Amino acid sequence: MTKRHIAYLACTTTLVGAFLGTTPASAAHQTLVVRPGESIQKAVNAARTGDTVVVLAGVYHETVTVRTAGLTLRGMGGLTVLQPPAKTKSAPGKLGRKATPTCLSAGNGICVIGARNKALRDVTIAGLRVTGFAKTGVWSMGTDRLTVEHVLADHNGQWGIGQEHSTRAVFRDNVARSNGDAGLFLANTVQAEQGALDSKGTLVEDNRFEDNRIGLTVRRLRNLTVTDNYAAANCAGMFVVGDENKPRAGALTVSENRVERNNKYCAKTARLPYLQGTGIVLTGTEKATVTGNTVLDHSGRSPLSGGIVLFKSFVGATSEKNKITDNVLAGNSPADLVNQEATKSGNAFTGNSCRASKPAGMC
Structure with missing residues (x-):
């Protein structure tokens, strides 16, 4: 405590x-x-x-x-x-077709x-x-x-x-x-395919996420702030997830978080490759701002490994017009900044303190 x-x-x-x-x-x-x-x-x-x-x-x-x-x-x-x-199982039971789960x-x-x-x-x-x-x-x-x-x-x-x-x-x-799975999971809806929901200013602040599969997952949401949190010893620190549905996920801020040593191994799923050594990931998002974060000491060989990573969503939706700015990154492998998107996606990497990037030239 x-x-x-x-x-x-x-x-x-x-x-x-x-x-x-x-x-x-x-x-x-x-x-x-x-x-x-x-x-x-x-x-x-x-x-x-x-x-x-x-x-x-x-x-x-x-x-x-x-x-x-x-x-x-x-x-x-x-x-x-x-x-x-x-004396009662808390696992989901077999419910009738019209039954509502408690x-x-x-x-x-x-x-x-x-x-x-x-x-x-x-x-x-x-x-x-x-x-x-x-x-x-x-x-x-x-x-x-x-x-x-x-x-x-x-x-x-x-x-x-x-x-x-x-x-x-x-x-x-x-x-x-x-x-x-996630320490904190926020989504528009869990079961249906829909465009991103405007969260109208949801705030995630001063939390600790430790030893989960993913510390924080934000899926198909817009207009929220993730700030001053600590994520360590997860397989991945923070995920911001979107896809091809409209409106697109994004238009949110991830700022002033400390994300370090998320090097636990987690096996692949139907949606993602295996996870290890992942700090902050944007996948299928637009117009997100990732700024002022400290991202340290991640190491892995997953396609999602690295300090701050931009990655196509599992359905191939690109991350576009995001701003990665004024972050401090060190000791992340294969690189502090990893951009796997097309060069014309309009993502901007500026003012970051780091040593290595993929592709080179973003530090």
């Missing part, structure tokens, strides 16, 4: 004491407290818009679904642990669910550890202004934290570690 998370835990403990001691019963917004052995879901179901559910330190074997706007679900940092139910049957820990035509607004998930779920620790869909902060998502089968079809989210001060 980082110093930031320890400080947050102390602050949360103080706040819970204040809630328990001073909140009047007649307050418009209530604080519902969940103790070990009690049901988080029961408290969430009882909460109304604007209420806070505080989950005290302990291990809770359940999944939780949030469908109430303006709800805050807050734990005591790493001391509040959510794990799969002990958070549990889909393999997720916490689900924040809105609707495509009516977004669930202003939900906050904070101060929890979510671990051991078959698919995703914290999953959200159809939300607006969701905040996920001070969450530790580790050892989940697919994604630590994931989101689709949502806008104006904030992911801040989280740790995503040792998850099967």
Whole structure:
């Protein structure tokens, strides 16, 4: 646990004491407290818009679904642990054709669910550890202004934290570690082929991504900022992914991140060659700005290996009109900057501090 998370835990403990001691019963917004052995879901179901559910330190074997706007679900940092139910598989089960998967049957820990035509607004998930779920620790869909902060998502089968079809989210001060695929996965939609979604300013800030397959994946999105994050010991640090659908993915900023030593080996998939030694990748994106990042000590022989890499998407869509500027790169092999796109794609490499590039002449 980082110093930031320890400080947050102390602050949360103080706040819970204040809630328990001073909140009047007649307050418009209530604080519902969940103790070990009690049901988080029961408290969430009882909460109304604007209420806070505080989950005290302990291990809770359940999944939780949030469908109430303006709800805050807050734990005591790493001391509040959510794990799969002990006697029930959290892996996806066999559902009937018309059945809707629950958070549990889909393999997720916490689900924040809105609707495509009516977004669930202003939900906050904070101060929890979510671990051991078959698919995703914290999953959200159809939300607006969701905040996920001070969450530790580790050892989940697919994604630590994931989101689709949502806008104006904030992911801040989280740790995503040792998850099967991405530590944080953000997408327009997971199952359908569609053009990139305007995220309307989604912010990914001050997170740590360690020992995942990919630290952060941003897929088919526009208008978001990824800044001041740390990615290390993954197979690849950060992926920004697009394809031939329109509007194109891109028009986003990746800035001031520290990405280093992402040299873990991960086998190839249907969409990607094997991964190893990959810092930041743009594939099939346009008009993205990658600036002010520190990218160090990556080494591999994958087609995606290198410090900052531009690579055609798996369907051959090019990356065009991107700006790679003012980054500090060192110790990356086969090169600090790797551009595998056509020379007429309009990608600009300027002001970067580096020693080697492929092709030569970009440093």
